[in-house]
Amino acid sequence: MTTSGATPVPPASTRSAAFFDLDKTIIAKSSTLAFSKHFYDSGLINRRSVLRSAYAQFMFALQGADESQMEKMRAYLTQLVEGWDVETVRQVVAETLHTVVDPLVYVEAVELIAAHHEAGREVVIVSASGSEVVEPIGALLGADHVIATELVEEDGRYTGEILVYAYGENKATAIRELAEQEGYDLAESYAYSDSETDVPMLAEVGHPSAVNPDKALRRVALEEGWPILEFDQPIALRSRVSLDSTGSKVAVAGLAAAAVSAAAGVAFHQLKRRRSE
Known part of the structure; x- marks a missing residue:
């Protein structure tokens, strides 16, 4: 069954939660792609790296990606961010914040998050994007917890290692x-997600739903009888969520380290999508 928009949710009878993927489920585009141009302009990413990443993504788009190819791409990206100065990253993001921090969210997702809160459930965002991006977005959306990829920082620089890969x-x-x-x-x-790679996450709960699903997830949802939701009304987040000055400062501080997540997230997101098609 395909439903346009969010569906009503019943009151919670036990302590429970609603788990949301982020990209293409809550946000109409990648939560990390928006920063890429500014990293290149700032010198954090050189032209060779940009071209190499673009070529790799193009080849994956044509051929798909197996586990070996994905591991090679992940190794390349973690090598790319190794040694990046954290303070430089913060300056870049701070200077471009006004152009990239206002991600478009689906109205239906915002309403569904509110409905789950009203029903007495906690809301958890679960994303393969970096915690530096996901945590402040989660705060803006009122999420109770965030599960995200974590990268290692040492002596003010990124080591290029991944501590937790939320994928x-x-x-x-x-x-x-x-x-x-x-x-x-x-x-x-x-639980809600758009990607077949999140079937393990969806299968963990009693009430999974596919949101704007890729072809593979749509097949699984139809086979399993999971609801299929279509979200198609993106709107500027700041027009839906009001912040006091304290909340704004917290969000800015969290996004200051988003460059690392963006560099890794660009290909992680693309590879995730290609594997499921």
Whole structure:
């Protein structure tokens, strides 16, 4: 069954949660791609790196990607960000904040998040994008928790290592761990995603839904009888969520390190999409 927009959710009967993927589920575009031009303009990414990444993404778009290819791309991207000065990254993001921090979110997703809160559930954003991007966006949306990829920082620089990669089965593992920590009843919990790579996450809960699903996830949803939701009304986040001065400062501080997440997230997001088509 395909439904346009968010669907009503019943009141929570036990302590439970609603788990949301971010890109293409809450936000109408990649949460990390918007920063790429500014990293190049600032010198953090050189032309050779931009061309190499673009070529790799083009080849994956034509041929798809297996686990070996994805691992090679991940290794390349983590090498790319190795040694980046954190303060430089913060300056770049601060200078371009007004042009990139106002991501477009789906009205339907914002309303669904509010509905789950009103029903007594906690909201958790689960994303393969970096925590530097996901956490402040989660704060703006009123999420109670965030699960995201974490990169290692040492002596003010990024080491190029990944501490936590919130992708595929790792999302499901993180959800189980958070559920145990917070006492969520996963059988009474909800989950939403657009990608077939998030089937493990969706299968962890009693109420999974596919949102703007790719072809592979649509097939799975139809086979499993999962609801299929179509979100198609993006709107500027700042027009839907009001912030006080404290909240704004927290969001700015969190986004200051977004460059690392963007460099890694650009290809991670693209590869995730291509594997499922």
